[in-house]
Amino acid sequence: MAIFRSHVLVCRGTGCSSSNSEKIQKKFEDKINEVGLEKEVKVIRTGCFGLCEVGPIVVVYPEGAFYSHMTVEKVDEIVEEHLLKGRIVKKYLYEGSIDEDALKSINEVNFYKKQKRVVLRNCGIINPEDINEYIAKDGYMALGKVLTEMKPEDVIQIMKDSGLRGRGGGGFPTGVKWSFAAPNKADQKYVICNADEGDPGAFMDRSVLEGDPNAVLEAMAIAGYAIGATKGFIYVRAEYPIAVHRLEIAIEQAKEKGLLGKNIFNSGFDFDIEIRLGAGAFVCGEETALMASIEGKRGMSRNKPPFPANKGLWGKPTIINNVETLANVPQIILNGADWFRSFGTEKSPGTKVFALGGKINNTGLVEIPMGTTLREVIYDIGGGCPNDKAFKAVQTGGPSGGCITSEHLDTPIDFDNLIALGSMMGSGGMIVMDEDNCMVDIARFFLDFTVDESCGKCTPCREGTKRMLEILNRITKGNGKLEDLDTLEKLAVNIKNTALCGLGQTAPNPVISTLKYYRDEYEAHVVDKKCPAGVCKGLLSYEITDACKGCTRCARQCPVNAIEGKVKEIHVIDQEKCIKCGACIEACPFNAIIKK
Amino acid sequence: MQKGLDLKAKENEFRELKEFIDSKRDTKGILMQTLHKAQEIFGYLPEEVQKFISIETGMPMAEIYGVATFYTQFTLTPKGEHTIGVCLGTACYVKNAQLVLDKLIKELGINVGETTEDGLFTLDATRCLGCCGLAPVMMIDDEVYGKLEPKDIPDILNKYRK
Ligand SMILES: Cc1cc2nc3c(=O)[nH]c(=O)nc-3n(C[C@H](O)[C@H](O)[C@H](O)COP(=O)(O)O)c2cc1C
Ligand code: FES
Numbered sequence: 001m002a003i004f005r006s007h008v009l010v011c012r013g014t015g016c017s018s019s020n021s022e023k024i025q026k027k028f029e030d031k032i033n034e035v036g037l038e039k040e041v042k043v044i045r046t047g048c049f050g051l052c053e054v055g056p057i058v059v060v061y062p063e064g065a066f067y068s069h070m071t072v073e074k075v076d077e078i079v080e081e082h083l084l085k086g087r088i089v090k091k092y093l094y095e096g097s098i099d100e101d102a103l104k105s106i107n108e109v110n111f112y113k114k115q116k117r118v119v120l121r122n123c124g125i126i127n128p129e130d131i132n133e134y135i136a137k138d139g140y141m142a143l144g145k146v147l148t149e150m151k152p153e154d155v156i157q158i159m160k161d162s163g164l165r166g167r168g169g170g171g172f173p174t175g176v177k178w179s180f181a182a183p184n185k186a187d188q189k190y191v192i193c194n195a196d197e198g199d200p201g202a203f204m205d206r207s208v209l210e211g212d213p214n215a216v217l218e219a220m221a222i223a224g225y226a227i228g229a230t231k232g233f234i235y236v237r238a239e240y241p242i243a244v245h246r247l248e249i250a251i252e253q254a255k256e257k258g259l260l261g262k263n264i265f266n267s268g269f270d271f272d273i274e275i276r277l278g279a280g281a282f283v284c285g286e287e288t289a290l291m292a293s294i295e296g297k298r299g300m301s302r303n304k305p306p307f308p309a310n311k312g313l314w315g316k317p318t319i320i321n322n323v324e325t326l327a328n329v330p331q332i333i334l335n336g337a338d339w340f341r342s343f344g345t346e347k348s349p350g351t352k353v354f355a356l357g358g359k360i361n362n363t364g365l366v367e368i369p370m371g372t373t374l375r376e377v378i379y380d381i382g383g384g385c386p387n388d389k390a391f392k393a394v395q396t397g398g399p400s401g402g403c404i405t406s407e408h409l410d411t412p413i414d415f416d417n418l419i420a421l422g423s424m425m426g427s428g429g430m431i432v433m434d435e436d437n438c439m440v441d442i443a444r445f446f447l448d449f450t451v452d453e454s455c456g457k458c459t460p461c462r463e464g465t466k467r468m469l470e471i472l473n474r475i476t477k478g479n480g481k482l483e484d485l486d487t488l489e490k491l492a493v494n495i496k497n498t499a500l501c502g503l504g505q506t507a508p509n510p511v512i513s514t515l516k517y518y519r520d521e522y523e524a525h526v527v528d529k530k531c532p533a534g535v536c537k538g539l540l541s542y543e544i545t546d547a548c549k550g551c552t553r554c555a556r557q558c559p560v561n562a563i564e565g566k567v568k569e570i571h572v573i574d575q576e577k578c579i580k581c582g583a584c585i586e587a588c589p590f591n592a593i594i595k596k
Numbered sequence: 597m598q599k600g601l602d603l604k605a606k607e608n609e610f611r612e613l614k615e616f617i618d619s620k621r622d623t624k625g626i627l628m629q630t631l632h633k634a635q636e637i638f639g640y641l642p643e644e645v646q647k648f649i650s651i652e653t654g655m656p657m658a659e660i661y662g663v664a665t666f667y668t669q670f671t672l673t674p675k676g677e678h679t680i681g682v683c684l685g686t687a688c689y690v691k692n693a694q695l696v697l698d699k700l701i702k703e704l705g706i707n708v709g710e711t712t713e714d715g716l717f718t719l720d721a722t723r724c725l726g727c728c729g730l731a732p733v734m735m736i737d738d739e740v741y742g743k744l745e746p747k748d749i750p751d752i753l754n755k756y757r758k
Contacts, residue, residue, distance in 0.1 A: 014726040018733075018740030052729025201686030203726040238632070238669050240726070276625075277632055279667030282723075296627035297659075298666040314624065357687030357728035364729055395686065431686045445689055455666075582698075586747070 004042040013048025016056040027075040047211015049124035050365040068094035119327045123211030131253035134214040142330035147267040155226040161337035163349040168322030171415040180309035181227040184317040189229035192320040195236040196285040199398030202429035204353040205323035209243035213250040219326035232273040282453035301501035344370030348414035358431035375409040389434035397426030400506030402513025422513040438535035439518040444472040446510035461504030464495040477538035480526035547592035554584035676711040676718035682734040685724030693732035699746035
């Protein structure tokens, strides 16, 4: 094997890829060839580095130089100075990675310092399209160990001892789930990987699949051995073409190497994996709906029991696990349950990956030990809200979760604490909001989502959420009444108690939590007819200030002729006629029009 | 009403679809994949194509129609030359993606889910595209545009208008 003196790692995660990292990689390769370094320097495409905010990212080893905001134009200089002459191009380095002129190692950068990478350990480090790189990082060792040294019962016991809980949202203990399926007798059992990742604002599973697809395959085979299944399905969102592509490559390569297929490691164990694509339905993330979808039907959920472990896909015993849950499995087998328990809390051991987004400086993917506080994630890792705006809330759990206020920022993150705060872990979306976000509008946004995504099978979810949305629409348009708030609360409780599946049962959460913590904002909307954050269009009024020079541009733009005034005189908006379209603000060259 | 599909002119396409169906005769639960394939071939799923799948697979039309209309990715009407997908995921929404969408609606004169008269653009609102770091984000075909402001929209659209 050739030995290279330097490695150039180019992030090809979704964020960086969409800002041109493919061309950057190509340019590095061309330039390196041009200067004749192709035998000394290797360019590698990797999965997501996590710090998407400053992307595209390129890291050069052995120095660990972290170049941020890369462009094709910067490549020549980096190759000539850094790779050819050994002089790091400081001006292009990520500013957080330099400390008084000295280069910090990546683990010392604030963004990474408090993180602990178990699930993401290979993301941004190996080439996900080459199984040999995964194998070089102890890949498939866990599967080898399981097949040659352990009985299925032992595997389940380790998983139970580790205390790993499902990362798909529910937090159900994985070992226990497996132990339900193992004793069932059947001619066929199935292992399903849930890669439907429906939470709008979350991309952890995607990054794992794109950055380290083999870890998921290995874990599925281990799960198959533990419960006696020979067939696995990965159900992936159709919106994730790169993930699908890399999974296909990984499955292909694993089969070639005999790590999937018949008689793996000569142990007599067979395991095969097939990919199935979703088609854009959030409810298909729910396990019973997901199975219906794999069967080729409409993705509608059904009552449980029977649980999938007893009667799942095509009526056969089936276990379904989330991508991130699975990515932990090989590590637990190799390092033991105690090692896993050394991170996190008593009841929620291990780490959790969050997709940090919204009004925060360092958007990106972070993996932290459970028990880290929200404040550490948002301020120490995330760098707080941009533009000196005041933090207002952090939303976790997506459409099933709730908003958490600044008072509760010192809560250690784990499954149970977040539920106690009226939110939940969910799959790991963490969206930060600042003073410019209206909480009533956010509640409306999530309800709009669930109404759209309800499968329509049960009445509380189909009709109930729609009635709640109507009320919220009314409130944000300025037609709300005080009684509406009570009606919302009543509906919320009824839907929670009576809906068929998790989608409906959790749909009211965003409303319940915002009503609890931000009731004053709701009241401002219904009583004072004001939106304090200045978001809800129906409650704003547009006014022209003295900065107006009378250029008449706004009046000409107004589609309903609501603006009057003579040339060179201050104009006025007729509030009765104004439809609040905002066209005048855009037209004004003097910033003389304000929203209130 | 959409005008019917010219079956003769699409002979090759139907043959390709039939080959796919034949290659999967032994696989269980194949309807979704078949619809994905059909949409890839035809661009959408007109009634004729659903009928063809029904005849080839023996599945009732009602079931095929039911599945095709349940999932948002399947479309029964043809799309424009370029599809614009504005991300309305949470991260983008809190960063004012709605204003970007409003601007597009105004510029194009169509609503979400519609196609412009000239058949150039279809406007969609999508869920998280997985590049929340660039929020607010939209995609035109495979190209991602990030950190958008409403005022950027006209220039971007003009690139496609030629
Ligand atoms: C409406 C709804 C959506 C869900 N979406 C997902 C999802 O996108 N990904 C996921 O892994 N689990 C999702 N789940 C949870 C699954 O039903 C299931 O509990 C999970 O895949 C089990 O895996 P785990 O034990 O490894 O978490 C969803 C549940 C509900 C009710
Ligand atoms: S929410 Fe828009 S890309 Fe994630």
